[in-house]
Amino acid sequence: MMKLVFISICSIIIISHHADANTWGQAVAQISQEIKETQKDIETTRKMIQGEQSRLKRELSELRKETDQKEKSLQTLKDQLEEYLQTEEKLHSEIEEEEEKIKTLEEILRTIAKDVTQIIEGSLLTAENPSWKEQLAPLTDPGRFPGMTDIENLAGVLFEEIEAGREIRKYPGTFIDSQGAEVSGTILRVGKFTACYQQGDDVGYLRADKNLGKLVAIPGTPPRTVRRGIEEYVSGETDHLPLDLSGGVIAEQVNRNSELREWIEAGGLLVWPILVIALFAILLSLERLYSLGRIPTKTDKIMDRLRDLASEENWEACMELCHKNSRIPTCNVLKTGMEYLGAAKEVLENALEEAILRELPRLERFLTTLGVLAAIAPLLGLLGTVTGMIHTFQGITVFGTSDPRMMSGGISEALVTTQLGLAVAIPIMIVHHFFDRRAEKIIGDMEEKGTALITFVLKNGEGRGARGERSGAGGE
Template sequence: MNYRSFIRGVTLFLCSVSACSYAADSLVSKAVQQQKQESKHNQQREAGFKQTEKTLQATKNRLALEKKKLQQQVDLLSAQFSNNETRLAQLEDKLRLETGSLGEVFGVVRLNAKNLQSYLSRSITQADRHRYSGAVDEIVNAQALPSLSQLKALWQSFSEQIKASEEITRFQIPYIDHSGERHQVTTARLGTFGLVTQKGYVAWEPEKQVVMSYLKQPEDGPVLDQISGLLTGQTQILRVDPSQGTLLAQLANVPDLMDRVKSGGVVGYIILTILAIGLLIALIRGATLLFIRQKINAQLKHPEAPGNNPLGRILSVYDQEKHQSVEALELRLLEAVMDEQVHLERGLSMLKLLAALAPMLGLLGTVTGMIETFQVITQFGNGDPKVMAGGISMALVTTVLGLISAMPMLLAHNILSSQAESIRMILEKQGIGIVAGQAEKDADLPAEPQAI
């Protein structure tokens, strides 16, 4: 039993040793094979590296050659640039020497072209005489010296404007009315002074190339039909605007009487109402005193028949009180004269009050207008005088209205007071004469009451 086991064990050991030997041989063969493959791969990589190195070296050589060529070109261009700069400086010196005073001439040309352009931008001659305006703009906007053709066009433009200043021509032109509608109208150009249509002078709008009516026409301003004689060469006197439209445009800013009255506001209307009342009182009292004076003059011619007038009523008092004593008669006549004086001076105190009230209201309007002006300055500042014009206008207009209203009322009050005082003096003189006559009668003197 032991023998068999030993044999089995020996057999198993021999089998394991042979197996191990076989496995070792297999690993060695695999390692050798792997080493061969890696050696082959390394050789391929070294061959690739060498090929890449050759390619890079060829590229480097080619780039170095190109760099050398470019450097040669740079050197050549640098030398050429230096030569060009030197040549350019020489040519500039030569140009400056050859042109001489032509630079100043061209400067004068450009300056005159700018002045002409400014003139043409607002001249009415552009409505039908603008053939060379484009050439003038080219000279003004040019960066280089003007050419001979441009200089010729500038001279022709000056000649065109000189000829246009003496022309009176008639042509069609676009017109925009106050409603904004555009249509063609016939207009006549009076030299460089104005354009005239059937509605009078019209304003030239150079940006829109149209004409528009002025807000206000001058007095006795011409219309197209009135200047037909000028178009045929006849002599005619017209009112023209030497400022080429500036003065005509300013007519709209010149207020008339109603505009000035409206600028006075409520205070201005009150002052005018006071003036109307004062003048009405003055007219009524003036007519009344004149009528009374005529009746008194008639009564002086017929003192024996007292009438319905101040002197007649004085004589009636004498007829009623002639039996009284001289002192009583004098008092009665004085009372009658005083009553007549009250009637004669009726309304004069009110007229004097209105004459004193008018300038005070004018001062009130002045203060009110200045308050309004300061309020506008507070809100909008004082940069634009137009926003302050309303308050200042009210302040000045009310002052003027107050003074204008006070002067005629004071004059009327003075005249009417003088008339009333003159009538009162007549009444007093007649009363004194009556009293003197009565005193002479009482003293048994042959005297009768007579009107003096």
């Protein structure tokens, strides 16, 4: 309406300027016509606006529906994304666990491969199977992941090593002799712990060299019995073979001719006093064995003979029998007792006791010395132990503990002197006890037979009669 009034005003103003050309009625008609046209335009515009509003409402409704659908789809996608993220996290965890298992398995395989490599490097079988190292090399390479082929090679090497270890094989082959030259000969392998060779008249044991990957002859000369046993087994003359189950360690020690000298030198200066004690103890033991070994510990037969002669009052035969067995202390004691026949019991007992004491130095000679030597030997070994440990700690003070060889001298001295001291003392103690017991048995036999003589004389009264006859004969 405001627009219509505005148009009317504008029309009046225009008509007032052109009043000379048109009349007032024409102006009103024109204005009415324009108003009608304007109203039509307004109606048309209103209808257009209403149509646009309906269309926009429809579009807005469709857009809202579409938005709702999009929001629902978005929420669905968000839920799927959350599930995918959770699945991804779970898969990452499983992958990490699998990677950890694979890493552990890889470490186990490499460790096994290294252990097997060390085993075959020191095995007698490697010289016959040089390809084993090449098959195990990929497994020990840290920059390469082991595959199934490598695992199969590892298992194959182990099974081949087990099978070969069950064999006793004799074959012509090459080895490194004691001079360092590669020579050919007959090789005899027993399982995986003993290998021998025969090259002409030369025989011996073999061991595996890790660096060369070949069999090497153990230096030195085996004992004669071992050489003969190897030769006879290789030639098929016998089914007995001297085995070295240590892989060559024992054979090397047996073949070393200078082992005793080196062992003595390792003990230091205190070894020599211990060896002197051992030599002195041997000499004293031989003397005691010779002296006491000839003396019987039982003289029952001689005593029975003396009783028979005494029952016949044949005292001169009794004295003669004791004189003939003068090397037996019991006979000397009995001879002294018969010299005092007819004397009082106390005199006879004192005479027999004096005779027993007279025989004791000959029986107990050097026994005290042996006991002293048995006590000194381990003390010298202990002194050597202390000296060796002092040398060891002095070496540690100067050179530290980086090189064990610097300490080996003092430790060897400590162990060798202790070993030698005990090795000398124990036999001396056993021998001393043996001789002491034998001397005690002889002394007990003297005391027993002396007491038997006193009992016999007092029981039969032979002593006084014999003494009286001797006195009467002396008076005549």
